[in-house]
Amino acid sequence: MSGRPLRTFAVLGFATTHTALAAEQLLRDLGVPVTPIPAPASIGNGLCGIALRLEPGDVERADTLLERAELRVAARGDIEDV
Amino acid sequence: MPASSSPRPVAYLDHGATSWPKPEQVVHAVTRALTDLGGNPGRGAYAMALAASRAIFESRRTCAELLGVPDSSDLIFQPSCTAGCNLMLKGTLKPGDRVVVGSMEHNAVARPLEHLARTGIEVVVVQGDRTGLVDPDDVEREVRAAPTRAVVCQHASNLTGTIQLIGDLADIAHEHGALMLVDGAQGAGHVDVDIGVLGVDAYATSGHKGMLGPQGVGLLYLSPDLDVRTQVEGGTGGGGSESPDMPIERPDRYEAGTANTPGIVGLGAGAAFLIAEGARQHRRETELVYQLIEGISQIEGFRVLGPPAGAPRVPIVSAVHERLEADRIAFALDRTYGIAARAGLHCAPWAHRTIGTVDCGAVRLGVGWGNTSEHIGLALRALREIVTS
Known part of the structure; x- marks a missing residue:
C-alpha cells in the first residue's frame, strides 16, 4: 500500500499531567503549535499520561520558553506521524 | 410550617x-463534568480524558488565584479538608517531634494529633480564651519553652466564628524554626486568604463550605520547601510509572488515584464565583x-x-x-x-x-x-x- 511519506515529529514528555498542560498552554499562547498525544513508551521515563507533539523546527524555541517558565521536560524523543 | x-x-x-x-455556575460545572468530561483525567490523551484533565488544570489555577498561591502545583486536591489536615500533620510530624496547637481545633486536627501523641509526638495545647481566641503570646511562650517542630492552628472556629491571628502565629513559628500548619476549613471563602501574606507552610481547607463547591473535595496548600511524606500511594497517570515510588513532582505526589472530576470542577466554579463576587x-x-x-x-x-x-x-x-x-x-x-x-x-x-x-x-x-x-x-x-x- 502506498501512502504519503511519514513525517517525523518531536515529542516532549513531562513528569505530571499538570506540567504537560501548563506547557501546552504556554507554548500555544506564545505561538508554538503543539498537540497533546498519548505519551509514547519509546521516549522512556515510564510516562503513561500525555506528551506534547511538535514540529522538530520548533523544539529549540519551545525548550527556551519552557526553561524560562521552569517547566521541566522529563523525557524527549521523536515519533513518526500516525 | x-x-x-x-x-x-x-x-x-x-x-x-x-x-x-x-451558585448556578457550580451546578452547571458539576453537571458538565458528569455529562461531557467523563474520561479519566491524566490517564488518556483522547478528547474526553484530555478535556477532563484541562478542566482540573484550570480549576486548580482558579483556586490558586483565589487563595494567592503563586504556583498552582503546590495546591493539592484532597477528598476533604480532614484528609488534607491528616496529610499535613502525619506527613510532617514524626516521633520525637513537639507540636504546639490551639485549644479551639476541630476533630479534623484534634483526632490526628491525639493519634500522633500515641506514637511519641509531644502535643502541647495552648488554651484559648472564652471568645475562642488563641493568644499569640501564649503560643510564643510554649514555642520558646522547647524545640518545636510545628505550630498548628485553625484559621477560624467552626463553633464561635473566631478568626485566629494566623499571620502573627506564623511569624512566631518561623522565628523559632517551627512550621505553621493551618486548618482553614472555616476560613477560605469567608475571609480573604492570601497564602503569600499569611506566610504559612501548609493550609488545608474544605471545598464545599465557604468555597461553595460540592461535597467530597478539599484543598491543601503545601509550601514549595516543605517536605511532606505521602500518606497514600498509587497510580498518578504521569511520569515514572515504572518506579515503585511516588513521583516527587507536585501535585501528582499527593494525588494518587482517579481524581474527583465533578467535585474539583465544581470547586473551581465556586472559586471563580468568589473571585468575582x-x-x-x-x-x-x-x-x-x-x-x-x-x-x-x-x-x-x-x-x-x-x-x-x-x-x-x-x-x-x-x-x-x-x-x-x-x-x-x-x-x-x-x-x-x-x-x-x-x-x-x-x-x-x-x-x-x-x-x-x-x-x-x-x-x-x-x-x-x-x-x-x-x-x-x-x-x-x-x-x-x-x-x-
Whole structure:
C-alpha cells in the first residue's frame, strides 16, 4: 500500500499531567503549535499520561520558553506521524 | 410550617457544615463534568480524558488565584479538608517531634494529633480564651519553652466564628524554626486568604463550605520547601510509572488515584464565583451576622458565644439558652419552622471545653451564600417563639 511519506515529529514528555498542560498552554499562547498525544513508551521515563507533539523546527524555541517558565521536560524523543 | 414534604429548608443556616444552595455556575460545572468530561483525567490523551484533565488544570489555577498561591502545583486536591489536615500533620510530624496547637481545633486536627501523641509526638495545647481566641503570646511562650517542630492552628472556629491571628502565629513559628500548619476549613471563602501574606507552610481547607463547591473535595496548600511524606500511594497517570515510588513532582505526589472530576470542577466554579463576587458576599454575610447577633442577644435567656458583637468573625453564630437544650431548639427550628441549624458539639469538643459549653453544646447558625435578611428574621422570630412557648 502506498501512502504519503511519514513525517517525523518531536515529542516532549513531562513528569505530571499538570506540567504537560501548563506547557501546552504556554507554548500555544506564545505561538508554538503543539498537540497533546498519548505519551509514547519509546521516549522512556515510564510516562503513561500525555506528551506534547511538535514540529522538530520548533523544539529549540519551545525548550527556551519552557526553561524560562521552569517547566521541566522529563523525557524527549521523536515519533513518526500516525 | 414547611409547605411540602421536600427536605429543602425554608431557611438554610448551616453553612458552617456545608454551603447550600450552590451558585448556578457550580451546578452547571458539576453537571458538565458528569455529562461531557467523563474520561479519566491524566490517564488518556483522547478528547474526553484530555478535556477532563484541562478542566482540573484550570480549576486548580482558579483556586490558586483565589487563595494567592503563586504556583498552582503546590495546591493539592484532597477528598476533604480532614484528609488534607491528616496529610499535613502525619506527613510532617514524626516521633520525637513537639507540636504546639490551639485549644479551639476541630476533630479534623484534634483526632490526628491525639493519634500522633500515641506514637511519641509531644502535643502541647495552648488554651484559648472564652471568645475562642488563641493568644499569640501564649503560643510564643510554649514555642520558646522547647524545640518545636510545628505550630498548628485553625484559621477560624467552626463553633464561635473566631478568626485566629494566623499571620502573627506564623511569624512566631518561623522565628523559632517551627512550621505553621493551618486548618482553614472555616476560613477560605469567608475571609480573604492570601497564602503569600499569611506566610504559612501548609493550609488545608474544605471545598464545599465557604468555597461553595460540592461535597467530597478539599484543598491543601503545601509550601514549595516543605517536605511532606505521602500518606497514600498509587497510580498518578504521569511520569515514572515504572518506579515503585511516588513521583516527587507536585501535585501528582499527593494525588494518587482517579481524581474527583465533578467535585474539583465544581470547586473551581465556586472559586471563580468568589473571585468575582467574594467581596460583595463577605459584606453581605457580615451584615447578616450582625443582624443575627443583635437579634439573638435581645431574646431573653440566650447567650451568644464567641467574639463580642462588632468584632471580626466568620459568619457563624452559636448560642446557648439558660433553660432550653440546644438539640431541642435545633429540632424545633427544623420541624416547626423549616429552618436548618445544627446543635451539639460540632465535632469540636476541644473548642466547647475551651469556652465552657462541652456539657450543654450549642445551637449554631451558619450564614452564607444565598441567605437573606428575611432568613435571619425568620430564624429570630422562630427562636423567640421557641423559648416562650
